[in-house]
Amino acid sequence: MTRKAHPLAFPALLIGNAALACGPWLVRLADVGPVAVGFWRLFLALPLLAVLGIAVGQKPVWPRKLIAGAILLSAIFYVSDLAMWNIGIRMTKLANATLFGNCASFAFVAWGLWLARKWPTGLQSAALALAAVGCGLLVAGSAELSARNVRGDILALLAGILYAGYLIFVERARTALKPLQVLFLATLFGSVFLLPISLALGERVMPQDWTPLLIIAVSSQVVGQGLLVYAIGTLPSVVVGLALLTQPAIAAMIGWFFYGERLSVLDWAGAVAIAAALVLVQLRAPALRSGPEQPNLAP
Numbered sequence: 434m435t436r437k438a439h440p441l442a443f444p445a446l447l448i449g450n451a452a453l454a455c456g457p458w459l460v461r462l463a464d465v466g467p468v469a470v471g472f473w474r475l476f477l478a479l480p481l482l483a484v485l486g487i488a489v490g491q492k493p494v495w496p497r498k499l500i501a502g503a504i505l506l507s508a509i510f511y512v513s514d515l516a517m518w519n520i521g522i523r524m525t526k527l528a529n530a531t532l533f534g535n536c537a538s539f540a541f542v543a544w545g546l547w548l549a550r551k552w553p554t555g556l557q558s559a560a561l562a563l564a565a566v567g568c569g570l571l572v573a574g575s576a577e578l579s580a581r582n583v584r585g586d587i588l589a590l591l592a593g594i595l596y597a598g599y600l601i602f603v604e605r606a607r608t609a610l611k612p613l614q615v616l617f618l619a620t621l622f623g624s625v626f627l628l629p630i631s632l633a634l635g636e637r638v639m640p641q642d643w644t645p646l647l648i649i650a651v652s653s654q655v656v657g658q659g660l661l662v663y664a665i666g667t668l669p670s671v672v673v674g675l676a677l678l679t680q681p682a683i684a685a686m687i688g689w690f691f692y693g694e695r696l697s698v699l700d701w702a703g704a705v706a707i708a709a710a711l712v713l714v715q716l717r718a719p720a721l722r723s724g725p726e727q728p729n730l731a732p
Contacts, residue, residue, distance in 0.1 A: 439667055442663070442664055442667040442668050443664075443668065443672070443676075443715065445660045445663060445664060446660060446661065446664035446668060446672070446673065446676045447676060447679065448656070448660055449656065449657045449658070449659070449660025449661045449663075449664065450657070450661070450676050450677060450679045450680050450683075451679070451683055452652045452653060452656040452657035452660070453653055453657035453658070453661070453680055454531065454679070454680040454681075454683035454684045454687070455648075455649075455652055455653065455683075455687065456649060456652075456653040456657070457522045457527045457530050457531055457684055457687075458527065458684075458687045458688075458691060459645045459646075459648055459649040459652070459653070460519050460522045460523070460645075460649070461522060461523060461527075462645040463640065463642075463645040463646055463649070464637070464640050464641055464642055464645075465636065465637050465638055465639070465640045465646070466631055466634065466636025466637050466638065467516075467519035467520045467522065467523055467636070468515075468516045468519060468520065468627060468630050468631040468634060468636055469627075469631040469636045469637065469638045470519050470645075470646065470649065471512070471515035471516060471519050471623075471627050471631075472624055472627035472628045472631055472638070473640070473646040473649075473650065474515070474646065474649045474650050474653060474654050475515075475620045475621075475623045475624035475627060475650075475654060476624040476628075476650075477646060477647060477650035477654075478620055478650040478651070478654035478655050479617070479620055479621060479624065481650070481651065481655050482613060482616060482617045482620060482654075482655060482659070483617060485613060485655070485659075486613035486614065486617055489613065491611040491612065491613040491614050492614075493613075493614060493617045493618065494610070494614055496606075496609060496610055496614075496618075497609075500605075500606055500608075500609045500610060501618075503602045503605040503606045504602070504606050504610075504615060504618045504619055504622065505622055506598075506602045507598075507599050507602035507603050507605075507606060507615075507619050508618075508619045508620075508621075508622030508623045508626065509622075509626070510595050510596070510598035510599040510602065511595075511596075511599040511619060511623050512622075512623045512626040512627055512630070513592075513595045514534075514592045514593075514595040514596040514599055515592075515623070515627065516627065516630055517588045517589070517591050517592040517595065518530065518534050518588070518589055518592035518593075518596075520585075520588055521533075521534070521584075521585040521586070521587075521588030521589040521592060522585070522589070523585070524582070524584050524585030524588065525582040525584075525585025525586050525589065526582060526688060527684045527685070527687060527688035527692065528571065528681060528684055528685040528688050528700075529582055529585065529586050529589060530585060530586075530589040530684070531589075531680050531681045531683075531684035531685075532568065532571055532589075532681035532684075533586055533589035533590040533592075533593055534589045534590075534592050534593045534596065534680075535593060535596075535677045535678060535680050535681055536590060536593035536594065536597075537593045537594065537596040537597035537599075537600060537674075537677065538564075538674040538675065538676075538677035538678050539561070539565075539674065540594065540597035541597050541600045541601065541670055541673065541674040541677070542561065542670055542671045542674035542675070544597070544600075544601050544670060545604075545669060545670020545671060545673075545674070546670070546671070548670075553671065556713055556714065557671050557714060559713055560671070560675060560710040560711070560713040560714035561671070561675070561710070563706050563707075563709055563710040563713065564675050564678050564706070564707055564710040566703075566706050567678065567682075567702075567703040567704065567705075567706030567707035567709075567710065568678060568681070568703065568707070569703070570699045570700070570702045570703030570706060571681050571682065571685060571699070571700060571703035571704070599619075600665065600673075603615060603619065603662055603665055604665050604666070604670070606619075607662070607665055607666035608666075612659065612662045612663040612666060613659065613662075615662055616654075616658055616659055616662045620654060620658075661673075664676075671714055672711075672714055672715065675707070675710050675711055675714055676711060678707045678710075679707060679708075679711070682700070682703065682704035682707055685700050685704075
């Protein structure tokens with residue numbers, strides 16, 4: 434599939450990641466169970482996604498069998514990711530949860546390079562190395578690896594692996610559908626799966642305060658995921674993957690500001706390294722988009 438360049442795609446990707454980075458904070462603020470937060474995040478977003486899709490000419494449609502299967506699989510991965518990540522968020526630090534939860538970035542980059550049947554270029558390799566250094570600095574800075582956090586860290590890491598599966602199947606669906614069409618169906622399937630999981634876990638489902646749930650539905654699902662799904666069909670996977678790593682840096686700042694989770698010089702250095710990696714990979718972004726075509730997986 435040839436990537437179609439658009440000047441707004443990269444800014445949209447960064448805005449979407451900034452919105453997604455606020456998610457862990459809102460999960461902590463909600464007065465329902467962590468899996469129930471995931472359900473309300475998806476369920477409350479559905480009417481907004483439907484109205485927005487109709488308004489911009491991307492009304493929900495039922496796709497052909499193979500694409501519907503890809504969306505269903507993306508929803509299964511996404512539900513598993515949200516359930517594990519939301520539980521993990523309440524068992525570890527915000528920086529830990531977001532950093533481990535976004536380990537998907539490197540897996541998604543590897544998938545994109547494999548799909549293109551090519552090794553990373555020199556600039557891509559340098560950007561990936563710089564991003565890895567940035568992640569390491571964030572771990573050494575605000576992330577706290579301890580026995581107290583280990584269960585939450587493991588859940589966040591597993592969630593990150595599952596999130597990579599979600600991104601891969603979303604990219605598959607984007608070969609045939611527009612962004613809001615993909616996101617609406619994935620959100621619909623996901624909400625159907627999450628509610629029974631929350632009930633089976635015995636969680637509190639009905640909130641007293643709807644504010645955090647409404648905010649997370651709009652910011653994380655409509656804005657964050659909407660812009661991310663749009664970018665997946667527009668930008669190279671290496672750019673999308675590296676941009677995901679802005680979330681741990683932003684989450685570390687949120688944790689520092691609201692919860693007193695220490696933000697050190699290493700955190701700032703890690704954030705700068707990730708930002709530099711994004712600048713570096715964007716230096717050749719036009720060439721990446723106009724290079725050899727990736728195989729078209731549409732049936």
